[in-house]
Amino acid sequence: MQTLEARILPGMQTPGRLYNFAAGPAVLPEPVLLEMKAELPLYKNVGASILEISHRSPEYTDVAERARAHLRRLLGLSDDWHILFLQGGASLQFHQVPLNFLPKDGTADYLVTGSWAKKALKEAQFLGNARVAASSEDRNFSYLPDPAVWDLDPAAAYLHFTSNNTIFGTQFATEPQVEVPLVCDASSDFLSRPIDIDRYGLIYAGAQKNVGPAGVTLVLVRDDFLQRRNRPLPTLLDYGTHTAKLFHTPPVYAVYVVEKVLRWLLDLGGLAAIAKINEAKAQQLYTRIDASDFYRGTAAPEARSKMNVTFRLPSEELEKRFVEEAKEAGLLALKGHRSVGGIRASIYNACPPEAVEALVDFMDHFERRHG
Known part of the structure; x- marks a missing residue:
């Protein structure tokens, strides 16, 4: 046996x-x-591993552009959307989002439906008036608050929500129906189902649950939302820095794996x-x-x-x-x-x-x- x-x-x-x-x-x-195993010692005909090549080489540029093309096909993204491969995980995005988009004299609304949403709110409140629009903490995050009781600011810069609660096992079935742009931490259900992409201003997701290995964070930001960002900003934390050019070394191998996972998804249908x-x-x-x-x-x-x-x-x-x-x-x-x-x-x-x-x-x- x-x-x-x-x-x-x-x-x-x-x-x-x-x-x-x-x-x-x-x-x-x-x-x-x-496929990763087969290609690890020697990537295509470059004479080296993908781990060893320059992030500005034609070979890596091709990998990143194919990954972006796959994402556009999967989500139906128009050219109005920027696709970024960043680092720091979703936890850095908790700070970077309000740093860019929470106005000094404005507000942002947060749906607090789990530990990660609570952490996102905390980071935003360091920077400005981030409001709790609704919370399920009263029952240990075991449910999602009824939209009928949400306390929304119609002038909020955005509504932030965490689409899937990894720890407590809850998930939004559809996007919140609000008038302001949605910002979503989609780390644990990204690309698991179709979404209404037009409702979002920005989506971010740590790749290590559904899209690839740890080490890269995918950020999708719509251009008209991007143009609303605060200025000036620290160079590395300004989304505009990364939409303008490849500013510094990306996580090459992680992006390489993400491209393969996205292609696998396309092949599935x-x-x-x-x-x-x-x-x-x-x-x-x-x-x-x-x-x-x-x-x-x-x-x-x-x-x-x-x-x-x-x-x-x-x-x-x-x-x-x-x-x-x-x-x-x-x-x-x-x-x-x-x-x-x-x-x-x-x-x-x-x-x-x-x-x-x-x-x-x-x-x-x-x-x-x-x-």
Whole structure:
């Protein structure tokens, strides 16, 4: 009998590669990993690895431009949109967005629906009048506030929201319907479904959950929104610096991987196709959670995330055993975030349906033995 380390699991090509439910850095498409492996020592005909070439070389320029072209196709972006590959993660964007777009004598509205949204608000309040338009902190971020009770400023420079709550497992089903431009931290559900791009002024996303490896942050900014920015600004923190030219060394290898992931998405059929796959994975897992009292979902049903599925077991002792036995069964990184505990299965774009099927089977088996 083969050991787990030697077995090729359904949906996998590489022996010993297990089902990865990590919240980020997260699973990458296996075909992309294999392509990276093949190209690592020698990229095309340049005589060197992609890790070793200049960020101003024609070869890297081609990689970056292909990545931008893929994004334009996936999201239907017009030439009015700038696509930037920056560094510092979403956390730097928490500060850079209000630095650029929160006027000294104006306001910006924030929907506070999780820990990361709360951090974004804190950074903005260092710089000016950032308002809480709505919050779900009163119930530990387990739901999304009803738009009917939002306290919106019609003159706000923008409304900031976090589209998917990685820690608590909630997600906006659609864009907030407001009159001001939307600014979105889309780090954990970027490119997981179609969006109404015309509603946004700026979107940012750390790549390490759905789009690529850690080290690059994608920023999409519409030109008319860009022109509203405050001036003068610190050079490196001015979005205009990066839309004007390649100002400094980008994370070359991370962008190279992002290009491959975007091409993989296009080959699947684009955002409509991946949204259908993601919906099926989430529905299968939530159906299993709701099938008995042994598992209990932590997010309000109407706000459940299709990316990060969070649930509890009858005791913390059982949760610890669940995580340990799941790992032995080839299911990795199911422990909930340290701030909330419980179980979290991150089922991002590259998580294969076979992984969710295996998790559901394991949940059945675990409940039979411990329920």
